[in-house]
Amino acid sequence: MTPKCCFLGFLIGALLPGVVETQPAHESLKPQQVHFQSQNFHNILHWQPGQACPGNSSIYFVQYKTYGQRRWKNKEDCWGIREFFCDLTNETSDIWEPYYGRVRTTLAGVHSGWTMTQRFSPWWETKIDPPFMNITQVNGSLLVNLRAPNLPYRDQKRKNVSMEYYGLVYRVFVINNSLEKEQKVYEGAHRAVEIEALTPHTGYCIVAEMYQPTLDRRSQRSQERCVESP
Secondary structure: OOHHHHHHHHHHHHHOOOOOOOOOHHHHHOOEEEEEEEEOOEEEEEEEOOOOOOOOOOEEEEEEEEOOOOOOEEEEEEEEEOOOEEEOOHHHOOOOOOEEEEEEEEEOOEEOOOEEOOOEOHHHHOEOOOOEEEEEEEOOEEEEEEEOOEEEEEOOOOOEEEHHHHOOEEEEEEEEOOOOEEEEEEEEOOOEEEEOOOOOOOEEEEEEEEEEOOOOEEOOOOOOEEEEOO
8 A cells, every 4th residue: 555545545544443453544554563582692673664654665764762760862874764663772882871762653654652662771682692601622621612702882992892891701501311411520711621530432512601600690591512422
């Protein structure tokens, strides 16, 4: 349906409510399901079109603010866009602060009201990826090399900042396949972990995660990497 047809539908609904049941134009246009999705502190605002004219026929406008502030700020890169998402990573970079985002739309000269997110707290709501893990066998032991995911920020030298910046440490677990038993063998900040005292000719699987001890936050677990001891 074209924008003009949608607008005509609004007029019919307004003039003949007994014939066509509809919401007011601005209510039918309001974006739906406005929410943040966050992965490794990449904070993206998402939404769906309103009930009227779903698709890319509408133009969207995004604002944001920190909790406690009265004044909303325009997100210039997302002011008059047709996409259903907006990257607010830089605007929500203080991960301890709670934020709000909101979206409105315009179609055929009709402006919707704003639809606001629930309070968004990056530290508590972001999903943290597991560490990257590489395993090599060295003289009957296993050497596990770990690397944390990068944050979306760069330091003063323009280098990527690691998730370790926020005090996350590594946890490494070993699963003895013959015993079907899991054991935590390491927790700390070292990126290289040697696993010794392995039973010869036994299958082992290694899995790792990131962990923040103070706040008891943990990442998703890595996929199991399985080897057989010599």
